[in-house]
Amino acid sequence: MAVVRTLLYLVVYPGLLFLFVYSTFCEWFDRKVYARLQNRMGPTHTGRFGLLQPIADFFKLMAKEDIVPEASDKRLFTVLPIIGLAVVSTAGLLLPVWNFDLANPGLTSFSGDIIVVLYLLSLPTLILFLAAWSSTNPFSTIGGARVLTMLFGYEVPLFLTILSPAILADSWRLAEIAAFYQAKPLLLLTNLLGFLVAVIAVQAKLERTPFDIPHAETEIVGGTFTEYSGKKLALFRLTFDIELVISSGLLATVFLGGFPGGAVVGFIHFVVKTLFVIFLLSLLRALTSRIRIDQVVSFAWKYLAPLAVLQLLVAILLKGLLS
């Protein structure tokens, strides 16, 4: 029975199948919002309101010819998309929407899981870099170098801002942090600044405009993905979609009070809050133009990092006041 339950947990809910369906829905939502902000219709044809469009895109890519460049490191080139997908799906298991019960912690909810999620969310960046480097194309190589350069910009502010609510809640466990803020919702307001910084940093992590520099198509063609096609590209795109869900779920847990109310109500909270975060991300994407790589790094260190430190100081001072 336990084996079947674990399998269901990994494959159906909240494992691969659920993440696939929900992440494609989020992609649809993102595309629709982006399109409406640009005075377009967005997907309309496949399924009702075009809901099935991202799934159709995924299967179309799966059916396309898969080309591996001759000069590339073939083994690495092939295995990286799978590792990337595995890493973000693993991060998905740790969100406190399916292991909300504090009294009965499951295997995937433990003290320090916030660190594990952050670590698992950092790995795709390295995988992207390796993917770019192994394809040996000049465009990919430049893209890979840009991926790493950007990582040094946004990663530190993201960590600082996500950890400051944890410091205030005095816990390294996502479910406990959420429970702390559910008990004292007013304290969420003190983290507003951190939330904004985190949204921008997540936008950079997901490589969306204005931070879509590693695959800026008008500059370096496909950047990191120039040589990827067919199934491998489909897996990479799915990886990004799932990363979008996990990152917004993480922000919702830490900054928006988690998902209270058990399995059903909690799940509704999850949907509403992640969609809210994704809406903010889409808004940012529609309103800005791509900036240069040097501007990203200087922006991250001149504005984001000091604001994140300020948020950390606020959290520490508040904690002193409260205790």
Add this chain to the structure above:
Amino acid sequence: MSFQVPIGPQHPALKEPISLRMTVEGEVITDVDIRLGYNHRGLEKLAEEKNWIQNIYLVERICGICSHSHATCYVQGVEKLMELAPPRRGLYIRYLVSELERIHSHLLWLGVAGHEAGFDSFFMYTWRDREIVMDLLEMISGNRVHYAINTLGGVRRDLDEGQKAKILEGMVTLRKRSEYYFHIGANEPSFVGRIAGVGLLPKDKVVALCAVGPTARASGWARDVRKEDPYAVYGELDFEVATADTCDVLGRVVVRVKELLESYKLCEQMVRNLPAGDIAVKAPRKVKPGEVVSRYEAPRGENIHYIKANGTDKPERLKVRAPTLANYPATVEMLRKGFIADIPLIFAAIDPCICCAERAVTLVKAGSGEESVVRMSDLRRQAIARHQNAPVKRNAVWPL
């Protein structure tokens, strides 16, 4: 570490084939080489074999965006050779289409600049409004791309009162929207941060390298053929030459938006003061021997046609210089010491319109980086050989 990045002949940032070889060190460009000829169609040679009327439609096909510019430049030159005086109503309609074409071209360019900078929302909005002017052009001429409204001695279609009202109405909407874009383009921080100070071209370089059009005007060199050599109706109209002194891509955006506003003014003046009368006079079939230099301010800069006649119904020589060719030396200068991220912006900022051809393909081997030039027929032979030797793919046959 320095290596070569090939931008083109096929690249998402380029709408037409041209090859830019960038030698880069990290993100900084150290050297640039431009190669042309991927789109050369031998039009000047072809023009010597066609008669004066046929050539109008030939030169119109030099470019899809500034088609009317080439046709008008050619027609006004030939009319001088024929000593024809087209009726004023015909001239007003011809240059009304010119200004509408300038509006459509500049709106298109604004969208492209937004897209190259990754600002797709800007692109979507400007191209939506470009539809207004495209519809007006279709209403006037019946066509959206090659208007074919010019003929020797005038134009081929007349305007009625309803069309005049429609044009004025369109100008009001466009002016309102353009002012909003001007506000966005000059104030949205990520966009301005991206284009300010990029692609610097000081005025002395502009003069030395003979740049034309908005590229020259954005560096403070106020040269506009409409003003300094007022052809046809421009002497009677009231407009100003838009300039900027920032010498960068931001300046080129500002110049083009200002020119848009000037063009709306010009269109309104021409529609309101449209004289009555005929729209065309009959043109002779042959032309006396002679030569003429015809200049025209196209949306991208000065367009010049040198036409030489030998007394027959065909030209002896038709030399066309499109504005983009004059801007290439300046582009190389602008790209040097820039960032890779600035390539599409700088290159798009001259509003390139590439009309030149090649029948060879350059292949770069991924591993060794060695280059070889292959003829099309060899390439086809290789492709066929490869397919013959390759094993039949599993999914090559579709079982039903």
Add this chain to the structure above:
Amino acid sequence: MTDAELIEKLKADLGDKVAEIANPARRRLFLKVAPSDIIAVTTRLHDAYGVVFLSTISGVDNGETFEIVYHFSTPETDFNLRTEIPRADPHLASITPVIPGAILYERELQDMFGMIVDGLPDPRPLVLPDDWPAENYPLRKDWKHTRPEEVIPGGKS
């Protein structure tokens, strides 16, 4: 300054370097100079008359000779400098030391007419493909385009 005054001034200034000055239309001047004087006249116009902008260079095949027309313009007047070089020995001096922007037009002349422009900083072909057969100059009057029959291996013959 009207065109007539300008012509008088040019005649006095350039002397016998200019063979004839024609003024077929308002604002259009056609100056005829010897090929050896082209740099001297261009430099003089550049320095003393503010002729800094070169619109283009046109080549014309006149049979025994090639005619080259340099189209300069200033905000007031268009100067068209005309010169002729023999077809048998088509050497022309480059004006890039005076006007660097002339380079593309001079390279085009080399491609299309087979003129040899001396002193070009970058004399590679401009618009013709790399495998273009030598001694084929498309804009010469005696050059006729014949489309080579493309043989497709394995195709219908």
